[in-house]
Every structure is written in structure tokens, then in C-alpha cells.
Amino acid sequence: MDYPVITHRGGASGVTGSCHQLWIDQNNSILVDCGLFQGQEASNGDNSFDQLKINFPVESVRAMVVTHVHIDHIGRLPYLLAAGFRGPIICSPPSAVLLPLVIEDALKIGFTRDKKLIERFLDQVQNQLVVLPYKVWYQIPVVSGLPARLRLKRAGHILGSAYVEADLFAGGDNRCVPINGGRGSESASRENTDNIRVVFSGDLGAPWSPLLPAPRSPYRADILVLESTYGDRLHEHRRDRRYQLQQYAQAALNKKGHLIIPAFSIGRTQELLYELEDIIHRAGPESPLKQLQIIVDSPLAARFTEAYRQLKVWWDSEARQRVQRGRHPLSFDALYTVDRHDEHLRTVQYLHKSHRSAVVIAASGMVSGGRIVNYLKAMLGDTRHQVLFTGYQARGTPGADILKYAPVGGWVLLDGQRYSIRAEAVRLSGYSAHADQKDLVNFVRRMREKPRQIRLVHGDDPARKALKQALLCQLDDDTDCDIVLPAESSAPG
Template identity: 60%
Template sequence: MGAQTMWPEIRHHGGAGGVTGSCHQLMASSEHSLLVDCGLFQGEDAAEDSLAQLEVGFDISTLKALVITHVHIDHVGRLPYLLAAGFRGPILCSEPSAVLLPLVIEDALKIGFTRNARLIEQFQAQLQKQLVPLPYGKWHTLVDDHTLAMRVKLKRAGHILGSSYVEVALNDKLKSIKQRVVFSGDLGAPYTPLLPAPKSPYQADVLVLESTYGNRNHEGRRERGLALKNAIEQALTNRGTVIIPAFSVGRTQELLYELETIVHAAPPSSDWRSLEVIVDSPLAARFTRVYRQLKPFWDAEAQRRLRLGRHPLSFENVYTVDDHETHEQTVRYLAASGRPAVVIAASGMCAGGRVVNYLKAMLGDPRHQVLFVGYQGAGTPGRAIQRYGPEGGWVELDGERIDIRAGITSISGYSAHAGQRDLLNFIKRMRRWPPEVRLVHGDDHARQALKESIEAMADKAGRLVNVVLPSVYE
């Protein structure tokens, strides 16, 4: 006889020992479990045999629900494979995420699954059957029988619109034991445009905490706004283009909000007033339209701007590029003309998408600037440009070696992720600190640094906190 399993047990099927592929299974008992996220592996986290990595190889027979913390692809990208494996339970998410998710899934299906319109339509119909939008701050019961009660509650995470952290309340009725497990999802930094900052839960017995930036802090809002302005003004002076690789959902909309802030404050005679801001991503344009529909979920500052008649996501300088022919014309025109412009294009880590064409056309020209505003995963072209660009290195794009002569600037303050200080505050501001913290969604350096910082903070406060660095469950 083996040792008796102690419930609850947390099994990590991704996002442990890496930054992407988030997928965490909370085993409340041998018969009842909950899955939090089901994301795609990217960059160095992606295996050579990527198909095997996509397949859902763990037992889903006990799953009572899937909870989606937010719609980024590294948190939802394996959803088609979960449904293909036979999961037909409820898919819980916030109300904004329920609106955004079908757009993300359609894109994910086209890239990695099928371009067959009928199959995509069937999948979307199945998804809608299972989707259960939850209001923030309300308990939702998943299990309530003679042995166990399991309830979930979503709270705002401040990462992208609709992002949530998840509180799970467990009541083992046979043993009269109540426990609270919290999954952070991805937490946002304070002062993220459009979004209220996350507020810590009252308590947790176990906290599963992201650690993407567990080893560093970000600039403040004023500093990052100044850095954005300076990088663009450098390109204006050089008569060049600023290329900003950005994720279609979240980062693009935050950048538009910040650029509207700068344009609005600029004198009427300033070059800023005539600067073209080009969103070259059909998906980003669609997300921006949906973001505008979801205004009730914007924060107080954004609501004030609306009341003043300002349009933070659709100001006069913004142009969107939809079809591929216009995209190619725009790349050629900006590369040749020297007309100053800001281009926001996907993908955020330069691993594909339209931004690659801009980089191939402009990285070799010192008039232009590449501005990184988000995390660049190890093994991605974005990380290579960020690392080797400032020293005049090169990068391989589409099998072609491109010498880097354009200016390369990185602003960490625009990361949608909490920095180390914010992650520590998430714990510190709980009334009852968690005795166990499991660090996920970070590379080894970030996780180790955050572990040491949490332990030092707990030691100073006279609290006992066991910090675990889990690996992927086999």
C-alpha cells in the first residue's frame, strides 16, 4: 500500500519551470478536480515534438470545470485540444473574457488547428454551449454533495481586460476541514492603463503565484510615459518609423491609451499632432473594437476621459491596416519614404505575424527604432533582437540573417505583469498570509529570486511561509 494522498493536491500540466503553457489542476478529492487555464507553450518552453505537447495527456474524468483567468494564448491555447479530448464541462471566465475568448480561439484555430470555416464554426458553437461568464466577486458553486463543497470566485487581476485571479473555497465535510486556494493567473502592475489595480484576497491556505518578473521591478507610470515619448521623438528626429511588437489583446490597447495621452498634451504645432499611429493587425483592431464595447469595465480614470469627450482608443491619429495588400504597401512605403510613424503590430515576441515583415524591411536602417514594451521569452526572435541589437548584432527571421542597425529600446514599465514589489505586496496585503506559496509562470532565475524575497519578507514579519518551486506533473 502506498502512502495515502493528501487532498487537496495541485498538479501542474504547464507553466511550472517555464513562463508559458499555464495549466494547473486542483485535485479537491479523488473524484473532484478543477482546471485553471489550459495554455499553449511558446519560445523555449515549446518542445521539439510540439504535437505531443499539445495533446491533453492527463486524466480529465474528474474535471468539474475549467476556469480561464484571461484570454492570452499561453493560458487558453490548448483549449481546442481539451475539447477534442472530450471535456464537456463548464468553462468559467469573467464577463469581458467571455466576449474576447471567441476571437482569440478563432485565431488560435486558424494558426494551429484548421482553416476550415465549418469546423471553426462548429468549435465556436461548442465553446458557447460550455461558456459560463461569471460576475466579479460572486461565489459560484461547482460541487456540493455529502463529502465536499467546492466554490469559485473571480477577482480583478489588472493584467488585461477581463483578467482574473481565482479564489477556490473547499469544504471537506467528512473531515470538517475548510481551505482556501488562490490562483493568481497573471497579475497586472499598478497604474496599468484602463484597468483597476488588483486587490489582494483576505486569505489563502495555498497561493499559486505567477513570477514572470519575480526578479525585477518596473519603472513608474511617469518614467515609462517619458521613455515612450523619448523613443518616438528620436525616430521623429531621424525621420524614421517606431516599430512596437505588441500582443493584439491588452498591450495594443494600453499603448493606444498612452499615445492618446501624449498627443492630447502636445502643443497644436507639435509633430505629435500629425504623427500617424498605425495598428497593423486585423486581430488587434477587432480587439480594440471589443475593448470599446466593454467600457463599463474600464477604470475610473478612463471613464473620466470619456466624459470629457476624449476617445482613448480611437483618436484622430490612429489608422488600422486590415488586408494583406495594404500591409505590404505600408511596409514598403514606410521603409522607403522616411515618413515618421508608429507601427503597432503582432506578434509581441516577433515569432511570427506582420511585425516580422516590418523588421525584415527596417532593422538594417539606423533611422528606425524598435521599441519593446513587453516580456520577450527565451528562444524568441524578440529576445534575440533585444539582447544583440544594441551591440550591432544580427537576428534570423524567416530563415534570413538580418543585421541590426535600427535603434533598440526596451521599456519594462509597460509590462502587463506585476513586478517583484507588486508580487510581494499581493501576499503582504492579505490579512492571513498563505502558509504555502507555489511559484509558477516564470523562468528559473525569476522564480528563485522571488522565492528568496518572499522568504526574507516572511522572516522579517515573523511569519511561516513555505515557498515551493513546482515542476510539471507527469
């Protein structure tokens, strides 16, 4: 068998459960992410134990790389460790701060609430964690095999997100040593023409995302594993998204209703707060927007927001300039955070009866659980309210159903009960944390040396097929590139 070989353990023909195994040779491999399946991609349509299990051998896995800390990319980490993985868990400095928060929450929801067990597990994660600065090469500890190294580049998806460049050296070439602790460079990489470079995109962000710089394409790739979440569409009005968000907030004020935003606790919540602070800051002194209350109802989101504030050295230049001018983009007067569960229930009841408008941000982003469900149960049946979706809604999730059936006055199933949809449900794709088709094509086009093979993953089949066609149309005629739509595999190799 010719190496490298890539086996997709999840997230190939769907948008959740990302897990990709890069085989260096028959005895050594690297795992890129180990995420949770959600929606219809979960076995039996739920989070059953079968879809959490690691159903492949882990003895060959020398390292796991975390592209970012969303649950669909790291949610199976507890089960990977339970399966016996004891190698390094490699991530960027911001992800190292955020990862324990995500894993602790995931353990409480799907594994155990025993504090001692959780602490023991978190200690194990910390012991295996390797914090790798961006652009620094790390040597993979192979066993009687060929040398390999990897490094992380900023992906612009959420704070700490990265795409992965992995170099595999043939014939025992040891020029990549020493790597750990040494700063790599593109010029040095180009000198090693006998290496095979495999790039895993993880989830790529889009230009003009709040707080984050846009990702820059790698110089080269021989094999590119590329996400395709929005491979069949373009994001509308990205530069106008703040204005559109303001219009929805204004509409809530006019109707004396509430703007309900399902959002993931990490990434999207902080970006929305950043934009809402700017909307209130720019509003005139007599504007009703000055009276708008912003409610974040999620203890986890509050912890992430605090972590984001501590990690502002990783923000983009615009965000850091706001801080230097004395503004507090993630901590402002109109912001109110709900912590305790009893306080949450009281807030739902108060808003249900109140005619004072508010913007409510609560998890989960696909309405597959969490506190957002109680808000929707109370408010979906009232035409005064709006539900604003700013992220991807996977097939089979209540979020996807609300968007589908709201225009026809349908219903959605929440906790086993039907709830009529009378509130307006809208999508604002300008806040998507994912690159769209144009951005994904540009990620490839801007490489100086194009891939010989592109493997399109992390997308539904229509999105993958559309992106394949777009890439074929945009790549030069003299570019010899095989574009593959792989499937998941549970086979050992």
C-alpha cells in the same frame, strides 16, 4: 493522500503554457487555464503537435477556469475539448466577449481554416461557457465528492483578467450552498474557518496600468499559486512611462524613422493606443507630434480594440472620465488600422521607403510570427528606426534575440533567414502588464491571513528563486510559510 493536491500541467518552471490542476479529492479536480507553450518551452523549439496535445486524463476535471484570454493561458483549449472535456468553462464577463476572438484566431493559425469546423467549435465553447461576475461564488459540480466553490477577483493584467479563489470544504460541510448566483462576501468567507482556500494568481497586473485598476490582495489564502514572471526585477519609471514613450516617438520624428512596437493584439496594444492618444492630445498645436501617424497593423488587434471600446464599463475611473470629456482614447484621428494582407504589404513597402515618421504596432509581442516580422525584415537593417519592446520576451523567441544582439550589431533569424540588426532595440518595462517583484511581494504581504504554502510558477528559475528570497525576507518571522518551486507533471494525479 491528503487533499487538496495541485498538479502543474504547464507554466510551472516557465512563462508559457499555464495549466494547473487542483484536485479536490481523487475523483474531482478543477483546471485553471490551459495555455500554449511558446519559444524554447515548446517541444523541439516550435509549435509541434506534441506540445499541443492534452497528455493527462480529463475525466476528473469538473470545470475549467480562465484567468484571462492570452494565448499562453487558453491556447490549448481546442485540444482540451478534443480530449473530451465537456464541463463548464468559467470566466469573467469581459473575458467571455474576448475569448471567442482569441480562440477563432488560434484555430485558424494552428488547427484548421475550415469555416464550418471553426463555427462548430465556437458553438461548443459558447455552450460550455459560464459567465461569472467578479466576487460571485460558483459551486463546482463535483461527483460523489466534497463540496467546493470558486470566485473571481480582478487581476489588473488585461481587461477581464482575474485571480481565482477556490474554497474546499471538508467533512461534507455544505454551508457553501446555494452559491451559484449569490453574491459572496469576505465576512461570510471568514466564518467558514473549516474550509481550505486555494488562490491562483493568474497573471497579476501592476499599479498605474492604463485602463485597468490595480489588483487588490485577497483577505486570506491557505495555499497560493503565485506568478513570478518579473520576480527578479523591478519595473522602472512606471509613472513616467508616457513621457518615455513620447521621447521614443520624438526620436523617430527627429531621425525621420519609424518606431516599431511588437505587441500582443489584446491588452498591450490597447494600453499603448491609450497612452499615444494622450501624448498627441497634450502636444502643443505646433508640435511635430500632432502630425505623428499611429498604425495598428493587425485585424485581430482591431477587433480587440473595438471590443475594448464596447467594454468601457470595465475601464478604470480615469479612462471613463476621459470618455465623459469627449475624448476617444482608443479611436482618434491619428490612428490608422491596416486590415487586408495586401494592404499590409503595401504599408510595409511605403514605410520602408518613406521619410514620414510613424509608430507601428503589430503582433506578435515576442516576434514569434505575425505581421511584425515583415516590418522587422524591412527595417532592422536601418539605423533610422527603433524597435521598442514593452513586454516580456521568452527565451528562444526572436524578440529576446533582437534585444540581446542589437547592442553588438548582431543578427536575428526570421523565417529561416538572417537579418542584421542596425536599428536601435530598446525595452520599456514601464508598460509591462505583469507585476514586478515589489508588487508580487505586496500581494502576499497585504493579505490579512498569510498562506501556509506559496507555489511560485510562471517564471524562469532565476526569477522564481529571486522572488522566493524576497518573500522570505519580507514575511514576518512568525509566519510559517513553505515556499515551493514546483515542476510540471504529466502524471495522472
